[in-house]
Amino acid sequence: MIEVQRLRKTFRARGSSIVAVDDVSFRAVDGEITGLLGPNGAGKTTTLRMLYTLMQPDGGRVLVDGLDPSTHAGDVRRRLGVLPDARGLYKRLTARENIAYFGRLHGLEPALVSQRIGRLVGALGMEDFIDRRSEGFSQGQRTKTAIARALVHDPRNVLLDEPSNGLDVMTTRALRQFLRGLRAEGRCVLFSSHIMQEVAALCDRIVVIAQGRVVAQGTPDELRVQTGQANLEDAFVKAIGSEEGLFA
Amino acid sequence: MSACWVVLRKELLDAFRDRRMVIVALVVMPLAVPLILAGMSALGMKRQVEKLEGTLELPVIGIEHAPNLVAWLGANDVDVVPGPPDPDDAVRRQEREVILRIDASYGQDWRSGRPARLELIFDSSRPLQSGATIARTRALLDGYARQVGALRLITRGIHPSVSQPLQVGQRDVATPGSRFDLAQQMLPYLLLLLAFIGGMQLAIDATAGERERQSLEPLLATPASRGAIISGKILATAAFTLLSVLVTLVMYRIAFALVPVGRIDTSLAVPADALARLLLVILPIVLLGATLLTALAAFARSHREAQGYLPLLIFLPMLPTLYLMVSPVKTQPWMLAVPFLGQNQLILRILRRESIDALEWAISLGSGLALAALVWALAARLYHREQLAAST
Numbered sequence: 001m002i003e004v005q006r007l008r009k010t011f012r013a014r015g016s017s018i019v020a021v022d023d024v025s026f027r028a029v030d031g032e033i034t035g036l037l038g039p040n041g042a043g044k045t046t047t048l049r050m051l052y053t054l055m056q057p058d059g060g061r062v063l064v065d066g067l068d069p070s071t072h073a074g075d076v077r078r079r080l081g082v083l084p085d086a087r088g089l090y091k092r093l094t095a096r097e098n099i100a101y102f103g104r105l106h107g108l109e110p111a112l113v114s115q116r117i118g119r120l121v122g123a124l125g126m127e128d129f130i131d132r133r134s135e136g137f138s139q140g141q142r143t144k145t146a147i148a149r150a151l152v153h154d155p156r157n158v159l160l161d162e163p164s165n166g167l168d169v170m171t172t173r174a175l176r177q178f179l180r181g182l183r184a185e186g187r188c189v190l191f192s193s194h195i196m197q198e199v200a201a202l203c204d205r206i207v208v209i210a211q212g213r214v215v216a217q218g219t220p221d222e223l224r225v226q227t228g229q230a231n232l233e234d235a236f237v238k239a240i241g242s243e244e245g246l247f248a
Numbered sequence: 249m250s251a252c253w254v255v256l257r258k259e260l261l262d263a264f265r266d267r268r269m270v271i272v273a274l275v276v277m278p279l280a281v282p283l284i285l286a287g288m289s290a291l292g293m294k295r296q297v298e299k300l301e302g303t304l305e306l307p308v309i310g311i312e313h314a315p316n317l318v319a320w321l322g323a324n325d326v327d328v329v330p331g332p333p334d335p336d337d338a339v340r341r342q343e344r345e346v347i348l349r350i351d352a353s354y355g356q357d358w359r360s361g362r363p364a365r366l367e368l369i370f371d372s373s374r375p376l377q378s379g380a381t382i383a384r385t386r387a388l389l390d391g392y393a394r395q396v397g398a399l400r401l402i403t404r405g406i407h408p409s410v411s412q413p414l415q416v417g418q419r420d421v422a423t424p425g426s427r428f429d430l431a432q433q434m435l436p437y438l439l440l441l442l443a444f445i446g447g448m449q450l451a452i453d454a455t456a457g458e459r460e461r462q463s464l465e466p467l468l469a470t471p472a473s474r475g476a477i478i479s480g481k482i483l484a485t486a487a488f489t490l491l492s493v494l495v496t497l498v499m500y501r502i503a504f505a506l507v508p509v510g511r512i513d514t515s516l517a518v519p520a521d522a523l524a525r526l527l528l529v530i531l532p533i534v535l536l537g538a539t540l541l542t543a544l545a546a547f548a549r550s551h552r553e554a555q556g557y558l559p560l561l562i563f564l565p566m567l568p569t570l571y572l573m574v575s576p577v578k579t580q581p582w583m584l585a586v587p588f589l590g591q592n593q594l595i596l597r598i599l600r601r602e603s604i605d606a607l608e609w610a611i612s613l614g615s616g617l618a619l620a621a622l623v624w625a626l627a628a629r630l631y632h633r634e635q636l637a638a639s640t
Contacts, residue, residue: 092266105470
């Protein structure tokens with residue numbers, strides 16, 4: 001369960017300050033997939049970074065399972081599985097070693113780590129490259145390894161920043177199936193995307209962000225009612241106020 | 249603490265799989281340092297032996313003015329050859345190390361008992377190249393003058409000792425271990441340089457590299473504290489560097505054990521028990537280097553930027569060596585507290601087989617480790633900056 005209340009973040013760049021996140025509030029509950037949808041530069045990545053404690057909000061607050069990251073950073077990180085936009089691997093380590101490294105950093109015992117890796121390898125279909133060094137991995141193999149790495153500590157809440165970026169159709173389908181599996185296990189899944197179809201295909205609840213503010217949120221049906229549009233795509237365009245960045 | 253250990257192990261595993269890094273740190277450097285020093289030493293010995301024991305070729309201008317002197321020189325293993333027309337130029341252009349000119353009035357002065365004029369032409373600004381030859385020529389001429397002077401006194405019925413009020417004996421207290429040459433001056437510098445920046449590749453790869461290949465952000469999203477992460481990286485760098493220094497020292501010992509005695513200056517060899525003490529002296533520099541490199545690299549946005557600091561870092565360990573070359577002084581306690589300068593002094597003393605007392609150890613290790621701890625704290629602070637991971 002993730003709650004975001006009136007979050008705000010500004011950056012200072014060459015004297016002037018840029019408002020990246022102006023006023024964002026939403027709630028992502030367990031057993032649901034929540035989508036953060038918005039054009040590039042809307043503030044999705046910055047919002048997620050404040051969620052996973054990489055950045056401190058200038059205003060508002062975040063609660064992960066009722067815990068505030070500013071006071072319980074370690075506990076919050078343990079309850080979160082994070083796939084950031086940056087998903088680099090250590091190229092001289094095998095996929096298994098990459099994942100195990102993060103498991104050990106989460107404080108898991110080696111036996112538990114290898115058991116978890118065994119499960120993730122099956123769920124993500126990584127059998128044929130798990131013991132290969134990650135140098136030269138395809139984008140899909142890299143993303144799968146990064147997802148396994150993010151989930152090795154079995155977190156209740158899963159954050160994914162643009163997870164399907166650069167993936168082919170088959171891998172994207174497999175990824176969606178995997179996220180639905182996480183939902184079925186009762187986890188809270190929150191992911192960001194700038195692709196409307198992606199969000200529409202997967203999400204129980206959608207939060208539309210534009211220019212650092214939440215412009216609409218609800219289930220797909222609620223969004224259609226709120227905007228008075230029968231078509232979900234038209235509903236997004238209405239909510240954001242332009243067609244910018246909706247189509248990949 | 250356990251996160252620090254996990255990071256340390258992973259960075260070392262990662263480093264040992266980087267073939268280029270391993271070859272440079274554990275093969276190239278350990279071979280280069282002994283080869284450079286052994287080569288320098290062997291060459292220096294060879295030249296010295298040739299100059300002191302071989303036949304000296306001495307260009308002489310005005311051979312015809314002093315046939316007796318020339319004949320005497322010839323009997324003393326000197327090959328007298330006619331001098332060039334422009335002796336100053338020949339010396340300046342390093343064609344000749346020293347040229348003797350016999351004045352035209354030599355014969356006349358000699359016969360009338362006045363001091364006969366000779367002139368030595370040499371370049372004192374190249375003591376390393378021609379110093380031995382100049383000294384040998386001077387000694388020969390002095391010997392001739394003394395011998396003739398003694399004969400002249402005897403013919404006048406005076407005992408030659410009248411003109412020798414002093415008899416200066418010489419006793420050299422140098423031990424075989426304390427004999428000194430240029431190669432030995434280089435060893436502390438090379439060791440300190442290796443200790444200081446030997447872990448550069450690892451440090452850059454573990455911080456700036458981590459950022460560049462975008463693995464830093466997920467790393468910082470784990471519960472491992474940033475302090476533990478950077479400490480693990482610093483310790484991995486230090487451990488790798490220490491191994492490189494150790495292999496270098498062992499190779500250095502082996503190199504000097506293999507070369508036949510006499511061909512090179514054996515005083516350069518490192519005794520086995522000195523190895524441990526050398527490593528202990530160097531330890532603070534290894535930690536300081538690892539911390540400084542990690543801090544700099546953590547700050548830099550890319551490999552390239554991090555490598556830009558390299559010339560500056562190479563220069564630092566050079567300063568005390570330069571200082572000691574200009575003013576070779578006795579060790580003062582304060583010097584031991586100065587990084588590089590103190591280590592430089594202690595390394596030389598270990599090589600000279602001199603003892604180091606407990607206080608001196610305490611000053612050197614204490615100040616070195618304190619400085620490393622300070623930079624460490626600074627690096628950890630830098631690593632807490634928010635911009636660190638989020639620069640994309």
